[in-house]
Amino acid sequence: xxxxxxxxxxxxxxxxxxxxxxxxxxxxxxxxxxxxxxxxxxxxxxxxxxxxxxxxxxxxxxxxxxxxxxxxxxxxxxxxxxxxxxxxxxxxxxxxxxxxxxxxxxxxxxxxxxxxxxxxxxxxxxxxxxxxxxxxxxxxxxxxxxxxxxxxxxxxxxxxxxxxxxxxxxxxxxxxxxxxxxxxxxxxxxxxxxxxxxxxxxxxxxxxxxxxxxxxxxxxxxxxxxxxxxxxxxxxxxxxxxxxxxx
Amino acid sequence: xxxxxxxxxxxxxxxxxxxxxxxxxxxxxxxxxxxxxxxxxxxxxxxxxxxxxxxxxxxxxxxxxxxxxxxxxxxxxxxxxxxxxxxxxxxxxxxxxxxxxxxxxxxxxxxxxxxxxxxxxxxxxxxxxxxxxxxxxxxxxxxxxx
Numbered sequence: 001x002x003x004x005x006x007x008x009x010x011x012x013x014x015x016x017x018x019x020x021x022x023x024x025x026x027x028x029x030x031x032x033x034x035x036x037x038x039x040x041x042x043x044x045x046x047x048x049x050x051x052x053x054x055x056x057x058x059x060x061x062x063x064x065x066x067x068x069x070x071x072x073x074x075x076x077x078x079x080x081x082x083x084x085x086x087x088x089x090x091x092x093x094x095x096x097x098x099x100x101x102x103x104x105x106x107x108x109x110x111x112x113x114x115x116x117x118x119x120x121x122x123x124x125x126x127x128x129x130x131x132x133x134x135x136x137x138x139x140x141x142x143x144x145x146x147x148x149x150x151x152x153x154x155x156x157x158x159x160x161x162x163x164x165x166x167x168x169x170x171x172x173x174x175x176x177x178x179x180x181x182x183x184x185x186x187x188x189x190x191x192x193x194x195x196x197x198x199x200x201x202x203x204x205x206x207x208x209x210x211x212x213x214x215x216x217x218x219x220x221x222x223x224x225x226x227x228x229x230x231x232x233x234x235x236x237x238x239x240x241x242x243x244x245x246x247x
Numbered sequence: 248x249x250x251x252x253x254x255x256x257x258x259x260x261x262x263x264x265x266x267x268x269x270x271x272x273x274x275x276x277x278x279x280x281x282x283x284x285x286x287x288x289x290x291x292x293x294x295x296x297x298x299x300x301x302x303x304x305x306x307x308x309x310x311x312x313x314x315x316x317x318x319x320x321x322x323x324x325x326x327x328x329x330x331x332x333x334x335x336x337x338x339x340x341x342x343x344x345x346x347x348x349x350x351x352x353x354x355x356x357x358x359x360x361x362x363x364x365x366x367x368x369x370x371x372x373x374x375x376x377x378x379x380x381x382x383x384x385x386x387x388x389x390x391x392x393x
Contacts, residue, residue, distance in 0.1 A: 090305035
């Protein structure tokens with residue numbers, strides 16, 4: 001038997017016991033033994049696919065099992081196993097004013113680049129979007145944050161939304177624009193400007209219609225269970241459409 | 248369901264939200280449970296260990312800090328009742344992200360901090376099926392329960 005320590009919020013399901021004696025040769029078997037004794041614990045420890053929920057940590061003699069062999073980590077009689085909660089949360093809000101300012105500037109600069117035939121400006125826009133993606137903010141959003149918002153020219157539009165799909169959309173746009181820039185610099189003008197216009201159209205669709213193609217792609221990849229694409233669309237929202245619900 | 252809290256303790260939670268602004272501040276609430284009531288008697292402010300760029304709308308307490316909270320509760324003869332956190336420049340309703348990461352039986356007290364000033368706190372508890380948060384009435388009491 002191994003002793004498993006139960007954290008405060010789960011003690012309701014163990015009749016108030018702070019520790020439970022469990023059987024098994026691995027962490028996985030020990031947890032199975034625990035939920036056999038206290039079945040109500042299952043849904044709080046595991047998701048539908050029988051994977052440990054991300055906020056459930058297990059420590060074996062004060063070592064995180066993720067640093068050992070995870071659920072397959074072997075355990076012995078005198079080991080102490082501990083369930084420790086990760087406590088996390090926070091507002092999942094996205095300021096759509098920053099995103100729209102970014103789109104407007106991407107469109108404006110790309111159109112200027114096309115009219116004046118300035119491939120270096122395309123490089124600059126692609127670079128701005130790539131830097132924004134890496135640093136997790138809209139690339140030209142600083143124009144909104146530093147000038148438009150403080151001067152009260154544009155009001156924040158905070159919506160209950162996931163920031164990750166927007167980041168993916170911007171990264172996708174940056175890649176398309178970068179390929180376009182390379183095409184322009186190597187003399188493939190039609191392909192180059194074609195890709196620039198593709199980015200202009202997608203940014204325009206997002207700015208004027210509220211449909212983010214990159215975000216829709218993110219959610220499709222999520223449905224195909226591609227690792228890393230974990231967010232679900234906000235409630236009552238078509239994947240890719242701007243959420244209606246105000247925070 | 249009710250969450251009783253001493254005015255001085257609520258005051259400390261609000262000051263903590265203001266001190267963390269524009270980032271989210273968080274910590275654990277310790278107290279006593281008697282029948283249908285819970286009373287917050289002590290709070291433990293813990294560091295927000297999320298990366299700096301995400302701290303304006305996310306908080307994360309490390310497992311080690313959580314264990315400190317349980318040890319402190321044991322020492323004081325109390326229970327960990329739940330978590331308090333602030334929503335800088337946002338309403339004190341739980342977000343979808345709050346729900347996905349919520350623990351059952353915990354009270355989640357959220358303080359809206361608008362332009363650096365704590366406005367109001369509301370408390371929430373996850374339903375058993377993990378689908379919704381329901382509001383828990385906050386009662387400000389002068390005396391501790393016997």
